[in-house]
Amino acid sequence: MGAVEGDCVVVIEDDDGIRELIGTVLGQLGLEVIAVANGVEGVAQVEARHPVLVTVDVSMPGIDGFETAKRIRAISSAYIMMLTARDEEIDALQGLGAGADDYVLKPFRPRELRARAEAMLRRPRNVERPASVAVGSAPPGVVTSDVVEGTDDVAPSRRGVLEHNGVVLDPDTHIVERDGEELDLTRSEFELLQALLRSGRTVRSKDDLARLLRGDGYVVNPYVGEADRRGVEVHIGNLRKKLADNAAAPYLIETVRGVGYRLAARRE
Structure with a gap:
C-alpha cells in the first residue's frame, strides 16, 4: 500500500x-x-x-x-x-x-x-480563536463574526480570518492574499506573518520569533544566537518581497530597530 x-x-x-x-x-x-x-x-x-x-x-x-x-x-x-x-x-x-x-x-x-x-x-497548522474571547473583543485585524459585511478594508470573511491593510490570512486554509491576489508563502513565512497579524502593533522580538519558528516545546537548546536572529531577518526579508512591502516605507511590516517587528499603522 x-x-x-x-x-x-x-x-x-x-x-x-x-x-x-x-x-x-x-x-x-x-x-x-x-x-x-x-x-x-x-x-x-x-x-x-x-x-x-x-x-x-x-x-x-x-x-x-x-x-x-x-x-x-x-x-x-x-x-x-x-x-x-x-x-x-x-x-x-x-x-x-x-x-x-x-x-x-x-x-x-x-x-x-x-x-x-x-x-x-508540532507546529500548529490551524489556530482557532480561544473560546474565552468574546465576539467584538478580539485583537485588531481579527474578524470574529461568522460573516461580516464588507468594509473599506476587508471583504466578507469567515471567523478567525486576519486582515491588515489589504493583506488577508486565513489560518484554516493557509491562504494569504494581498489585494485579492493569492501569495505563495513558505510555512515559516506564513507563521511569521500570522504571528505579526495576531500581535497587531505590539512588537515581537527577533528572539521570540526565532523560538516560534523552532516550535513550542523545543528544549534541547533554548538559547537564541545571532544566526537565529539573522535567520528571522532573512525570512522577514523574503516575506516582504512577496508582499511587495517596502522596508523604508512599509504598509505592513514595520521594523523596530534593536527590538524586532510589528504591524505598520492601519491605512485610512
Whole structure:
C-alpha cells in the first residue's frame, strides 16, 4: 500500500553512514523514511511522495543542497531541514534564503536532530480563536463574526480570518492574499506573518520569533544566537518581497530597530 500524503520523510544525503543515521533517528518519529543519495533523485521523490519533512545535505555531487532546496520549495510546502558541516553564517543564510526552515550543523547529536524535527512537526497548522474571547473583543485585524459585511478594508470573511491593510490570512486554509491576489508563502513565512497579524502593533522580538519558528516545546537548546536572529531577518526579508512591502516605507511590516517587528499603522 502506498504512503498517505504527509506520513513520510525524504532524506537527501550522499554519505551512506550519515544517511542511515538520519533515517534511523527520523524513523523513530513514526514516519516512513525514503533515503536517497543526490538532489535530483530527492526532488523526484518529494514530487512523488509528498513528504511532511525533507532533510537536505548541502555538499553533494551534481546539484548542491541550496539548489535542491530551491527546487523542492517550488513544488512542495514540506518542512526543509538543511544539514551541513559548513559553519559560516553566510551558508546558513543562503540555506534559509533557498526556502529551508532550519539549518543543522554536522556533526549533530541524534537527540537534537530528533528534537528539531519533532518541534517542526508540532507546529500548529490551524489556530482557532480561544473560546474565552468574546465576539467584538478580539485583537485588531481579527474578524470574529461568522460573516461580516464588507468594509473599506476587508471583504466578507469567515471567523478567525486576519486582515491588515489589504493583506488577508486565513489560518484554516493557509491562504494569504494581498489585494485579492493569492501569495505563495513558505510555512515559516506564513507563521511569521500570522504571528505579526495576531500581535497587531505590539512588537515581537527577533528572539521570540526565532523560538516560534523552532516550535513550542523545543528544549534541547533554548538559547537564541545571532544566526537565529539573522535567520528571522532573512525570512522577514523574503516575506516582504512577496508582499511587495517596502522596508523604508512599509504598509505592513514595520521594523523596530534593536527590538524586532510589528504591524505598520492601519491605512485610512
